[in-house]
Amino acid sequence: MTQPFNVLFVCRQNAARSQMAQVLLTALGRRRFVSYSAGTEPAADIHPLTLETIRNAGLPTSGLYPKGLAEFASAEAPRLDFVFTVCDELEGCVLPILGRPVTAHWPIPDPVPARGSHAEVAAVFADSFRLMRRRIELFVELPLAGLDRLTMQQHLDRIGAA
Numbered sequence: 001m002t003q004p005f006n007v008l009f010v011c012r013q014n015a016a017r018s019q020m021a022q023v024l025l026t027a028l029g030r031r032r033f034v035s036y037s038a039g040t041e042p043a044a045d046i047h048p049l050t051l052e053t054i055r056n057a058g059l060p061t062s063g064l065y066p067k068g069l070a071e072f073a074s075a076e077a078p079r080l081d082f083v084f085t086v087c088d089e090l091e092g093c094v095l096p097i098l099g100r101p102v103t104a105h106w107p108i109p110d111p112v113p114a115r116g117s118h119a120e121v122a123a124v125f126a127d128s129f130r131l132m133r134r135r136i137e138l139f140v141e142l143p144l145a146g147l148d149r150l151t152m153q154q155h156l157d158r159i160g161a162a
Helices: 017-028 048-056 118-141 149-161
Strands: 005-011 033-039 082-085 102-105
Touching: 005 017, 017 033, 017 048, 017 118, 048 118, 082 149, 102 149, 118 149
Parallel strands: 005 033, 005 082, 082 102
Antiparallel strands: none
């Protein structure tokens, strides 16, 4: 097996979407990927419905916590192969990441501000999770080793627009 690809998912608070993406890629990536998540302004805690949604999918939540981008901007940080922004406000944002990772914008509506009954808000989180899952499924099926950078970028942009 070749060296796994390091992938970082970024959103503002690292409390919902990026955490979901990290867990999903770990679960679906067939050990081809090491996934991370971070926030530009990390929250104090992961949103409880993020954890509930992940657990409802039968996936583990141990070890998850909100992280800042500084963890990925130092010389000791893992060399990132891919960086995905998953919230609208980060589109086109220049992130303090070392190296030249392939980047793409995969916006997903933020479930955190959703209001209503527990079931209604949980449904919003579940919708975000399903959309992220579909994007991750498409990503892990790409023949990454056989794609040039431009072709890979085109595929990743299409996944983010789907």
